[in-house]
Amino acid sequence: MSEVLRLYRYKALLGGRRALSTEDLMAKLEISRATLKRDIAKLRDQFRLPVVFDRDRGGYFLDGGHTDSELPGLWFSDHEILALVTIQQLLTRLAPGLLGPKLRPLQDRLTDIMAKHGLEGAQVAKRIRLVHAGKRSLKIEAFEAVAAATMARKRLLVTHFNRQTGERVRREISPQRLVHYRDNWYVDAWCHLREDLRAFAIDALTEADVLNTQAKEVSEKTLDQTFGGGYGIFNGAPKQIAVLKFTPERARWVRREQWHPEQEGRDEPDGSYVLSIPYSDDRELLGDILRFGSDVQALSPPELRAKTQLALLAAAGRYVNAEKGRV
Incomplete structure (x- = not known):
């Protein structure tokens, strides 16, 4: 059990009417006597949780006058702190001026928690970069x-x-x-x-x-x-399966990507990668295929293959016309 979960369990265990002995807590939390002592000290001194030991009652309990006390913070591992900081940056940059005012109390709370771990928001922001591509403005x-x-x-x-x-x-x-x-x-x-x-x-x-x-x-x-069931943002039950073949060079990236929850992929002897994707509307799928240019070939169905071919020919035609002085 992680320290985070264990420390939270103390409040539930000690908040009842019955005092719990040292042995009871050690057994329920599966910890040693030394760990129990360290936990109790941390709960009292660092997090101000009113843990009391009463010899007459034979164990630990929370002070009856403070049973509604809330733990004043959260405990995080290094990985959890990193996730927390990332969330804070998402709140700030996901939609500046849109979500910020509504989520300001939550963001302030995250800043306080980070400060307890010695993390300064302004410094942390310099170490995390969120890149947006294709983000459209909205009212x-x-x-x-x-x-x-x-x-x-x-x-x-x-x-x-x-x-x-x-x-x-x-x-x-x-x-x-x-x-x-x-x-x-x-x-x-x-x-x-x-x-x-x-x-x-x-x-x-x-x-x-x-x-x-x-x-x-x-x-x-x-x-x-x-x-x-559909591909991307488009709804609808899948109607067809797109089969795409990527070059060996591009396969090194694509084989690790998820295009659809029900996709299937296989490696070919020459190093290329074949990806099968169910879809109901080909508009977004076609756009994703075209961004790979010559590194992908639409094998089937025939109508998707034809649309891809026509789109590529039309794109090439624009360059030919431009060369001839026609726009």
């Missing part, structure tokens, strides 16, 4: 409205901008959960216009108003089945 008001409706279980009246068609559609949705994916925020919701589940990019919501109407509830199982 704070829209995010706050979506978050408020999601937690309060209320419906939203939103105007959604479809970037593919350029259309703006007014619709009513019942938000189910917030999703942070590839540096951007989405909301999984029941769309009352389409009578189906949809994932909406919050930065594509030009208007968002919380309604007094109770949101339609969708089970977590249904949400996972709907949004967990």
